[in-house]
Amino acid sequence: MSGYEEAKKRYAAAGIDTDAAIARLKTVPVSLHCWQGDDVGGFDSKDALSGGILTTGNYPGKATTPQQLMQDIDKAMSLCPGKKKLNLHASYAIFEPGEFADRDKLESKHFKKWAEYAKERKMGIDFNPTFFSHPMVKDGLTLSSPDEKVRRFWIDHGRACIRISQYFAEETGIPCVMNIWAGDGFKDVPADRLGPRMRYKEAFEEILSEPHDPALVKPCVESKVFGIGVESFTAGSSEFTLSFAASHPGCLPLMDNGHYHPQEFVSDKISALLCFFPELALHITRGVRWDSDHVVLFEDETREMAKEVVRNGALDRIYMALDFFDASINRISAWTVGFSSWQKALLNALCLPNAQLKKLQDEGRFTELMVMQEEAKMLPFAAVWERYCEEEGVPAGAEWLKEVKKYENDVLSKRG
Numbered sequence: 001m002s003g004y005e006e007a008k009k010r011y012a013a014a015g016i017d018t019d020a021a022i023a024r025l026k027t028v029p030v031s032l033h034c035w036q037g038d039d040v041g042g043f044d045s046k047d048a049l050s051g052g053i054l055t056t057g058n059y060p061g062k063a064t065t066p067q068q069l070m071q072d073i074d075k076a077m078s079l080c081p082g083k084k085k086l087n088l089h090a091s092y093a094i095f096e097p098g099e100f101a102d103r104d105k106l107e108s109k110h111f112k113k114w115a116e117y118a119k120e121r122k123m124g125i126d127f128n129p130t131f132f133s134h135p136m137v138k139d140g141l142t143l144s145s146p147d148e149k150v151r152r153f154w155i156d157h158g159r160a161c162i163r164i165s166q167y168f169a170e171e172t173g174i175p176c177v178m179n180i181w182a183g184d185g186f187k188d189v190p191a192d193r194l195g196p197r198m199r200y201k202e203a204f205e206e207i208l209s210e211p212h213d214p215a216l217v218k219p220c221v222e223s224k225v226f227g228i229g230v231e232s233f234t235a236g237s238s239e240f241t242l243s244f245a246a247s248h249p250g251c252l253p254l255m256d257n258g259h260y261h262p263q264e265f266v267s268d269k270i271s272a273l274l275c276f277f278p279e280l281a282l283h284i285t286r287g288v289r290w291d292s293d294h295v296v297l298f299e300d301e302t303r304e305m306a307k308e309v310v311r312n313g314a315l316d317r318i319y320m321a322l323d324f325f326d327a328s329i330n331r332i333s334a335w336t337v338g339f340s341s342w343q344k345a346l347l348n349a350l351c352l353p354n355a356q357l358k359k360l361q362d363e364g365r366f367t368e369l370m371v372m373q374e375e376a377k378m379l380p381f382a383a384v385w386e387r388y389c390e391e392e393g394v395p396a397g398a399e400w401l402k403e404v405k406k407y408e409n410d411v412l413s414k415r416g
């Protein structure tokens, strides 16, 4: 009997159908973010990264052209099991030689190459306006700026991104999740908090007024507790974005698990939002003491978040995307570990005796609940993961690292 057949029997004895778990996971799209590949650099601006986010590290071989980035994404995706979507930022517009359009003037033609890339791979695309790393960010503010010219520029950028999102959805035939996050805030104690937030709210409303098909474009608003250089005030706080989404039908709340105080857990927030929102979105990351955007690992909170998605029957209600960037290690490996970790977390959640555990809780049998939850951790999950990878045609175990090393030697090390 193979390792998987043995494992399947052990799971079956606990009431779990591992074949069904694998089959289900194959249908669940997860969005891979392009920005791990070039340290959030983008192609439209030479401005340093700003907006309260920061990459650290200088590992050689990062992508500096669209062709290189596409090649690297292909490599990473070839090593990860699961159904993929591509997550793009507006700063990744691809211009013809001599062509340029500023962010407020972006058009779908500037993303035609990405649409073709995704269509060839039968993937959907998610999209993000880029409210950072640009000279029109004034005093750390974009959509909430008191300067009408600044605010107008960024509103026009947001509206352009709605049109591009609609284009992506029409081209790929798959809905496009468009996430609005801006790091607007103040380094030190402000004198007026309401003014910026009211301007921010009205700017969001203007962006969302851009005509779009709500079945194709899914606008989201992402909150954040603080960023580097804006420690005292962030316009788009959790209360702000949740209230905005709740009061604007069609707008989804997006929770990034790096964007809360270190003792707040998104795994606990998912069910709270599921009570009120038909759909919501997640950015999956790993914050170490702050929103550090470390590579996602198969660790406790990652597993707990996936459990909440799966056992609440919300795989079709929650749009899932990775969001991290580490410039200190091989970037293909960063993508592969991060994407695979979330896949492992989802598969693990699909292979838990969720109904039985819920029953123990409802019957107040908390001793057994603790014992059974601990026992479930000892089920032979590795064999199920290996079978999933095998069926998806990707290397299981650390075999994939050999391929990354070879790619580093053959491709990355030859980049200037």
Ligand SMILES: [Mn+2]
Residues within 6 Å of the ligand: 222, 256, 283, 323
């Ligand atoms: Mn995020």
